[in-house]
Amino acid sequence: MTMVTATVEVSGGRAQAWAAELQAVLAGRARPDEIVSQVQVLRDAGLSVAIIALVFAGVDTAKTIWDWWRETRPEETTVTILLADGTRIEVSGVSREELDALVQRAVSQR
Numbered sequence: 349m350t351m352v353t354a355t356v357e358v359s360g361g362r363a364q365a366w367a368a369e370l371q372a373v374l375a376g377r378a379r380p381d382e383i384v385s386q387v388q389v390l391r392d393a394g395l396s397v398a399i400i401a402l403v404f405a406g407v408d409t410a411k412t413i414w415d416w417w418r419e420t421r422p423e424e425t426t427v428t429i430l431l432a433d434g435t436r437i438e439v440s441g442v443s444r445e446e447l448d449a450l451v452q453r454a455v456s457q458r
Contacts, residue, residue, distance in 0.1 A: 351381070352454045353432040356400045356413065360425035364389050367398030370416050370427070377412050379405060410451040414444050433457060 356374075358367040367387045375384040385401035402409060410429075417427055417439045427439040429447075431454045437447060 350455055351403050351405055352451070354402045354404070354454075355430045356402065357428045357430065358398045358400075358425060359395065359428075360422065361396075362422065363396040363398040363425065366420070366422045366425050366427075367400060369420070370413070371400050373416050374400065374402065374409065374412055377408070379408075381405065382409070406455055407448045407451050410447050411444070413439060414447055 356367075356370065358370065360366070364387065367389075371384060371387050378384050382405060383401070383403040388399045388401075390397045390399065413427070413429065429435075429437040429439065429451075431437070431450070433454055435450055435454060437450055439447070442450070
């Protein structure tokens with residue numbers, strides 16, 4: 349099975365708390381061969397960015413992130429997916445179909 353490596357960055361005032369919630373959702377839905385890292389927090393000049401590293405097999409992970417974002421919509425929080433091929437996806441700026449297509453393209457390129 350083809351696996352994709354990505355990171356999810358959550359930034360904003362409550363980045364660590366929102367990332368922990370998202371990480372728990374992703375870990376709870378991960379397949380046995382998928383990896384969801386613990387949340388790592390980077391602080392730079394007062395800005396917090398919480399990062400979750402992922403290794404996943406398909407668009408189910410993108411759907412999980414999309415569903416969490418749409419249900420939660422944390423104010424003043426940005427969620428960005430960085431795929432290994434350099435694609436940068438800001439979740440609030442794409443439709444679910446666009447997100448699925450971008451992730452599917454990354455899966456098929458591997």
